[in-house]
Amino acid sequence: MNYRIVVDSCGEFTEDMKKNPHFVHAALHLSIDGEQFVDDETFDRLDFLAKMKESPNCPKSSCPSPEVYRAAFDCGAEHLYAITLSAELSGSYNSAVLGMNLFLENHPDAKVHVFNSCSASVGETLIAKKIAEYEEAGLDFEAIIEKVDDFILHMHTYFVLESLDNLRKNGRLSAVKALVATALNIKPVMGATDQGVIIQLGQARGMQKALRLMAETITAELEHPEEKVLGLVHCNNPERAEYVKQELMKLVKVKDIIVLESSGVSTLYAAQGGIIIAV
Missing domain, CATH: 3.30.1180.10 (Hypothetical Protein Tm841; Chain: A;domain 3)
Incomplete structure (x- = not known):
């Protein structure tokens, strides 16, 4: 595998992305009144909505740990990317950067980049698909970063x-x-x-x-x-x-x-x- 794209779990995957090993999720964790939920394939949307409606308290989310990102990068791929929730909304971006730095300690020559989506949800999805499009077209790592940064800048x-x-x-x-x-x-x-x-x-x-x-x-x-x-x-x-x-x-x-x-x-x-x- 020549590239991997790690997306925090706020970014939804299409059915094709779910089957494609180039894409992986880094799960956030959610909580309501002390009850914990993992934002992965086990997440029960209807149950969560019902409990959220019943609770007078604010539901919480916590970002993936740096170790989750480090482990996701450690896959042997030549080019590694992460896409996170807007850094204005979550600590996921900072966690991904820390995870990247941990990975680079043992792989100093690795090519890794973390994108702040400046968005959330399907905005992250579109960014992931754009990275894959450029990778499949054979663009080099630095060119992809430049083009994706521009894509993020113009996305609404x-x-x-x-x-x-x-x-x-x-x-x-x-x-x-x-x-x-x-x-x-x-x-x-x-x-x-x-x-x-x-x-x-x-x-x-x-x-x-x-x-x-x-x-x-x-x-x-x-x-x-x-x-x-x-x-x-x-x-x-x-x-x-x-x-x-x-x-x-x-x-x-x-x-x-x-x-x-x-x-x-x-x-x-x-x-x-x-x-x-x-x-």
Whole structure:
């Protein structure tokens, strides 16, 4: 194997990626009221959603340890890459860098690079697929890093949530604002800066209007759409994902649209019905 791509488990894998030995996950751990969950193939989304809804407390996540990353790099591949959640949202990036440094102590000539996705969820998926595309095309290691850094810089992330409760529990939204928004059925359209900081892009009253606003915002901001793959993740609502896909297809012609179910970490933040898009 000439390359390996390690993705923290917030980044969802397509079915093809799951079967491809070039891609591996580094699992985050989740907890609710002391109960522990591993964000891997054993993760039960419906059970987690139910327990999260019942709990008055904030669910927590913890990033993979440096040793998890070090072990993932130790596979004999010539080129090694890691992709993590935005460093503004998680310690996963710093952990991956520490894991890389541990690996380099015994393999000083190894070619290893850690990418801060400045995104999350399907944004990490798109980055992983782009690395593989360049590897399969035969580009050298340094050229791939340069091109992927540029890809990350120009990638945009968007999301709309059914509930603001987890943002409130995580201290990202005041209790008063969350209460008013819920009472008025206001749904914010959220995004991220090129540094991975969460920002509000707009808002609408009602989920359908908010999803349409997100689709319109994506269309207005998207450059060279015919060259872009759009990734769409839903949390336990395939019908809503299909609605958003159809709305986007009415507005813009992209190269492809990938639809995936949310990982454990994405489920924690998006909650029931949340939609996340990266392009």
